[in-house]
Amino acid sequence: MKKIFPKITLIFLTGIIFHSCSVVKKVPEGEQLLTKNIIQTNDSIIKNERIDALLSQKPNGKLIGYPFRLSLYNLAKEKPDSLYYVWLNKKPNRRENLAKIISNKQVDRLSQSFLVSGLSRFLKKTGEAPVIINPIKIRSSKNKIRGYYHNLGYFDAEVDSKVDSVGLKKAKIIFTVKTGEYSTIDSISRRIETPEIDSLFLKIQSATYLKSGKQYNTDHFDLEKTRLTEYFRNNGVYHFQINHVRYDVITNQRDKTIDVVYEIEDRKIKKGDTLVKTPFKIYKISQVNVFTNNTSRKTNKITDSVSYKNYNFYSNGKLNYKPKAIANAIFIEKGNLFSDKERSLTSISLSNLKVFNFPNIEYIEDPFNENNLIANIYLTPLKKKNLTASIDFTHSNIQDFGITGSLSLTFRNLFRRAETLEIATRGNIGSSKDLANPREIFFNIAEYGADVKISFPRIFFPINTKSIIRKEMLPTTQMSFGLTNQRNIGLDKENFTGIINYNWQPKNNTSLRFDLVNIQFIRNLNSGNYFNVYTSSYNRLNDLAQTYSIDPNDFNGDKLSNDGAVNFINDVVSGSTALTQGESDYESIRSIGERRKRLIEDNLIVSSALTFTKNTKKGLQDDTFYSFKAKFESAGNLTSLIAKQTPEDRSNNGNETLFGIEYAQYLKGEFDLVKHWGLGRKRVITFRTFAGLAVPYGNAKSIPFSRSYFAGGSNDNRGWQAYSLGPGSSGGINDFNEANLKLAGSIEYRFNIVGKINGALFADAGNIWNVFDNIEDKSYTFNGIKSLEEIALGTGIGFRYDFDFFVFRIDFGYKTYNPAKEVNERWFRDINFGKTVLNFGINYPF
Incomplete structure (x- = not known):
């Protein structure tokens, strides 16, 4: 060991020196590569993403601490075509010898080939040029940092900078900030010219973001502008815009206080060549006109009209919609004050009918009353019938490869009340190496089926629910029926489903779904x-x-x-x-x-369920958000009630039957929480936790296979294949392992490698167990806190390619902690390339 250690040390030091030289390979003499920005505020080093985003220069990006893209750039040759000609002319006969093989013209073209120039161009384009410290950009960064603290009330903030060398041609920049004292808001007053605006202001003054004694912050001034504008525009002030709110800020440097004056002048209207001040008006809606096709903008083409509850409907040709159906989706009402909120709700609600394109809503001043507005809603109908065909290539826990084709026909406005009927047929052929395939046929799976779904843009129920589920919650009702036939998948199945469910949104980021009845009948054709x-x-x-x-x-x-x-x-x-x-x-x-x-056994499952979902994501670029889903399901109660009224012979297991089939009876609850933390520069930490429990009772001693839980797979614990983990410490000895209790958690660090190629480091934990059912083997069942020792841990690395409309994913998983093994052999026994579990997936796992 004493002889080997110096060699290892030499190799290690050589690697460090090589790495240090390679990253500065293309840094010019006398220049320095930026390695780090340090911001030291009042003697404390701070890490602030908002300040970091302001800096004019940032170090080269790193992949797990290594400047991968910079290294690619450094591999590119400078002027490779010139180097090619140097090489070509180095020996007098080299060009002539090459020309005998490929011609003189082709010899010259070689200078632009991929091997000569193309590879270097690719490396430069894919890589990242070294970030050279620039004094001009340092000054720019100092000004931006100063501005950042100025916006927080530190009007006397001082920012200095120092370039500190950290090695050969490398340096870091240290920004030193002395903030001084911040200024606070002292007095708040107002100068509002329009009396009506002043009265509205007083009603909501107490909710202001600007309060006496509070630290000055420009963000609060912007938030206050938005708050006032939204309130005024939702209370009749049609012409009010955010730029009408101004502030006169009077700074007292001596005692670090600020006096704030709200300034809202009358609006200015251009009359001729001059601007004339005009007080703001509060408008009411005098008419609501609905044009059911866009050509109705031309009044001479209107051939049909009708009035319903203060709404006027116009059409070019026969009016094909029941006025009540459209009126129920409109929140703009005659006699109400103008409201942006009502306009927005109307747009969303009319789009939610799924029989129109996004509507166009305009307001014009009523020529007969200067304080009134006429609301015109222009609708463009979608095609009444639509035929869609598609083909997809799929991968799932059952199929290694599948081809799915579908044909669907959509009928809109079926009963003239914006109902939508969809009739779809589908077929699938697939390949699975896990299923029996004695004839070695590649496509050894077949499935076909048909679905019928009808949607209503309202709650379709005998009892009026409008007082509970208001129309601004955008309620819908769906009834769907489907029949599927599977061949060569397990025991072969026929599957009939029938569902009636209701959906509504109590808040913008919250939705509820209530399955009134969900019927599933599964018949095994080849037991x-x-x-x-x-x-x-x-x-x-x-x-x-x-x-x-x-x-x-x-x-x-x-x-x-x-x-x-x-x-x-x-x-x-x-x-x-x-x-x-x-x-x-x-x-x-x-x-x-x-x-x-x-x-x-054939399964008859009749259940009801309530699902609550909340998602705080505010757009495609939002990387910091969470989503939460909770579901409670009850099965068998309605079936049991019917079975007692129509008694039948009991099954061989002694259980009650309906139509000769044992029916399932259970309670099931589960929750799923996903949290994302955006770290900037396409780096995200994501966390997921899941817990689910299904308890059989009454007519059942176990949970139907289709309602049970499994562990492993591309969207679960990626150290195990689907259905191969658990239950408990049993070792996944069955072909398809499932149970009725599941606990799972995952954490993943996502980062950009280059361009659209992203990477991830992940750790997945979890397992399944049997509990409260007919399984008694201790290795399968959950036996209290001690069973948490059987939570499996899978870790690994993944790569993703972003196609914009979907993400293709490959994950390499490893069994880091395997509860199926003896206690002293559970950790790190399966971490080697020979035991890699390869998972393919579409989009992110959570």
């Missing part, structure tokens, strides 16, 4: 294929049958036949074999049999 699909269960059973089977007819050669496997389970459970209850092999076989019964 005899069970042991061909669940091969892990079959292999375990086959091994045990070699020892305990009592019937040679159960075998086909030296393997259990499918029927023989079922017979063997029945023999063991009935006590016909040497195994007795309580023995581990007995319990293992019984467990396989119970799982088979559960998975081959």
Whole structure:
């Protein structure tokens, strides 16, 4: 070790020296590469993203601490075409020899080829030139920092700078800020010329952002402008604009105080060549006219009209809409004051009908009353019928590759009340290496189905709900019915669904969905294929049958036949074999049999659910926000009530049936929280936590497979494949492992590598367990706090390419903590390239 250590040290130091030289390779003599900006305010080093964004020069970007793009730029050759000709003319016969092969013209063209010049151009374009410290930009940064503190009331702030060398051709800039004392607001007064504006101002004066004794802050002045403008424009002042609010700020340097005077002058109107001051008016709405097609702007083309509840409807041709349906989506009302809020709500609500393009709303002064406005709403209808065809290439937890095609027909304004009917058919062929495929066919999955959905732009319910769910909450009702047939996917299934749900938005960033009834009927078409699909269960059973089977007819050669496997389970459970209850092999076989019964049974699920969603994201560029989703579901209560009124024979399991099928009965609750923190320069930290629990009761001892939880996969714990993690410490021994309790959490650091290529470092934790159901094996069940030791941890690195309209994602996951192993072997035993779990996905996992 003593002999090796000096060599390692030498290699390490050589690497540091090489790295130091390489990053300054293209820094000119006498210049310095900017490595860091330090802002020291009142003797304290601060990290402020707003100040950092103001600086005129920032260091080269880094990838995990390394200036990757700068290194790419440094690899590019300067004037590679000139170097090519130097090389070409270095030997007298080199050009002639090349010309004999590719001609003189091609020899010259080589100077612009990718290998000679193109690669260097690519490296320069993809890379990033070294940021050279520039005295002019230092002065610019100082002025911006000074301005930043000036806006916070530090009118005497002083900013100095120093360039501090940190190595060969490298330096950092230290900005030193002495803020001095900040100024506070002392007196606040107003000069408002229009009496009506002055009266409105007094009503909301107490909610001002500008308060006596508060530190001066220009942001508060801007917020106050916005607040006043919004209030005035929502209370009839149609002509008021944000630039009408001005401030006269009187500074007293001696005692660091500021006197603020609001100045709102009358508006200025151009009459001829002069500007004339005119007091602001408070306007009321005298008419609301709705033109149901844009050509109705020309009054001579109007051929049909009708009035309904103070709304006038006009049409070019027959009016194809029930006036009530459109009126219910309009918030501008005759007799009300002009309001921007009502105009905005009207635009959103009319668009939400999904039978018009975004509406155009204009106001004109009433020629018969100078204090009134006429509101004209111009609507452009969408096509009544629309045929859409699409084809998609997909990847999911079940399919490695799939091709999906769909054909949909949309009918708008079906009953002349803005209803929308959608009829869709779809088909899918796919490939999965995880499913049984004895004939080795690439497309070994097939699925086809049809859906019918009708949407109402209101709450469609026998009881009037308008006092609870107001129309400004944009309520909608959806009724949908679907039938799907799957082939070669597991046991093959027919799946019928019927859903009636209501959606509304109590607030801008909040939505609620109530599923009044959600019916799902799943029929297994090929239950005899069970042991061909669940091969892990079959292999375990086959091994045990070699020892305990009592019937040679159960075998086909030296393997259990499918029927023989079922017979063997029945023999063991009935006590016909040497195994007795309580023995581990007995319990293992019984467990396989119970799982088979559960998975081959047809399912009837009739549930109701309430889902609450909140998302604070304010736009595509917003990187700091959170989203929260909570859902509560109850299944089986309505079915149980009907079953008791129409008694049927009980099933083989002793459970009640409806239409000859056991119905599911359970309570389920789950929540999902995602938080994003934007760090600037395309760097984001994201966090997600999820918890879900489904509890069977009454007519059920377990949760239907379609409503249970699984762990692993591209959107979950990426150290494991989908369905391969858990339950608990059992080791994922089943082909599709699922349970009724799930806890999960993930954290991911996202960063830009170059251009549209982004990277991520991630850690995913979580597991699934059985609880309150018919599973008793301790390795599968949640047994209190101690079971938290079975939370698996997967870590890894990912790469993403942003196509603007979607993101393609590759994640390399590793089992960092594997609860399926012995306690002393759980950490870091699977972190090597040979055990990489590769996950492909579309868009971000959360």
